[in-house]
Amino acid sequence: MRIIVCKNYEDMSRAAAKLVASQITLKPDCVLGFATGSTPIGLYKELCAMYGRGEIDFSAVTSFNLDEYYPIRKSNPESYDYFMKDNLFSKVNIPSENIHIPDGETEVPEIECLNYEKVIESCGGIDLQILGIGVNGHIGFNEPDINLSTKTHVTELSQSTIDANSRFFDSEDEVPRKAITMGVSTILKSKKIVLLASGKNKHAVIKELLDEKVNTNVPATLLNVHRDVTIICDEEAYYGDDI
Ligand code: PGA
Numbered sequence: 001m002r003i004i005v006c007k008n009y010e011d012m013s014r015a016a017a018k019l020v021a022s023q024i025t026l027k028p029d030c031v032l033g034f035a036t037g038s039t040p041i042g043l044y045k046e047l048c049a050m051y052g053r054g055e056i057d058f059s060a061v062t063s064f065n066l067d068e069y070y071p072i073r074k075s076n077p078e079s080y081d082y083f084m085k086d087n088l089f090s091k092v093n094i095p096s097e098n099i100h101i102p103d104g105e106t107e108v109p110e111i112e113c114l115n116y117e118k119v120i121e122s123c124g125g126i127d128l129q130i131l132g133i134g135v136n137g138h139i140g141f142n143e144p145d146i147n148l149s150t151k152t153h154v155t156e157l158s159q160s161t162i163d164a165n166s167r168f169f170d171s172e173d174e175v176p177r178k179a180i181t182m183g184v185s186t187i188l189k190s191k192k193i194v195l196l197a198s199g200k201n202k203h204a205v206i207k208e209l210l211d212e213k214v215n216t217n218v219p220a221t222l223l224n225v226h227r228d229v230t231i232i233c234d235e236e237a238y239y240g241d242d243i
Contacts, residue, residue, distance in 0.1 A: 001223065002230045003210070005238045009198045012234045013042030016130070019194055019230065020047060021056045023128045029060035031120075033129030033187075034088070035140075036065065036080040039196045040130055044087040051092045058094035062123050064116075065101040066131070066140040067181035070154060072104035078168050079104055102152070102180035109180055113152040117186065129190035133197050136160040137205050137218030141181035144217040150185040154178055184222050193226055197233040203240030206233055 006012040020043070023030050034040070050056045065080055074081040081101050089099055100119060106112040120126060131139050136158060142148055143158040156178055157165075166172040187193070197206050208218050209231070215221045223229045235243055 001210070001212075003238075004230065004232045006232060006234050008234050008236075009042055012196060012198055012232050013046050015232050016040075016043040016194060016196055017046035017050060019232075020128065020130070021050055023192070024056050024058070024061060027127060028057065029062070030127040031062045031064065031123050031125065033126040033182075033190055034063055034065050034084065035130045035132045035196075036067070036083050037132045039132040039198055041087055043130065043196065047088065048091040056092075058092045061094050062098040063094060063100060064120055064123075064126060064182075066129075066187070067179050068102040068104040069176035070102075070104050070109055070178045070180050072176055074105060078174075104176075104180065109154045113154065113180060116152040116180075116182075120186065126190040128192045128194065129187060131187070131193060131195040131220075133195055133202060133205055133209070133220050134161060135164060135201055135205060137208065137220045139184070139187060139195075139220045139223070141179040142184050142187075142219040144219060146216060148216050148219055148222070149183045151183040152180065152186055153183055155181055184219060188222065188226050191228065193223060193229045195220070195223065195229065195231045197231065197237040199234070200236045200240055202233070202237040206231070206237050207240075 004015055006015055068080045072079045102116055103112050136144055141155050162175045166175050169175050209220050212224055214224055
């Protein structure tokens, strides 16, 4: 596992954007895995700026998002569908038919999950997966548990995630209780993984991730079995109160 410690959130976002841009330069028709949440917003802003300057071209890129609340309307500003359009897809030239986000509107989520796996496979797998990390160690919506699901599945959100994400909704009651998420092996099958973390509240979980142990109660620690993971974090996430 490689770690890049950046001075602050802006530097972290720029470093991540450089890695994504290099991936696109190396393989213009690459498959990118995108994440949502507050952490990657700066990365998407930077990618939009690079696209605006003619430094990257998304015309042959395919994308898969990690997860989506379930159920949720795509028109809901808190849906990840809306988030991705707002922060990235409406501002760069990625073809809409190349974009994949689990369908929060489906009436048959189990079929949606099976199809999602199949489409990832048929595109040749994910070249570079971007991840955030929950304060509870979740990746995607793979919440701490004794058993983790390996493939894309419907999951119940943990109370800690409901609490953490209630800041995006008018009230905690409005946070959907379920989600469709890639499973841990869907994520681990990605050829490269870049995990972003910013802020003191991520310090404890980053420390645990760097402890080189695997513990399903901190799902991100499973990344220790992958051979190409880069953590990009800011000094607050890395040092916590010791800055
Ligand atoms: P955050 O969420 O970026 O909003 O902190 C990360 C996550 O829950 O994976």
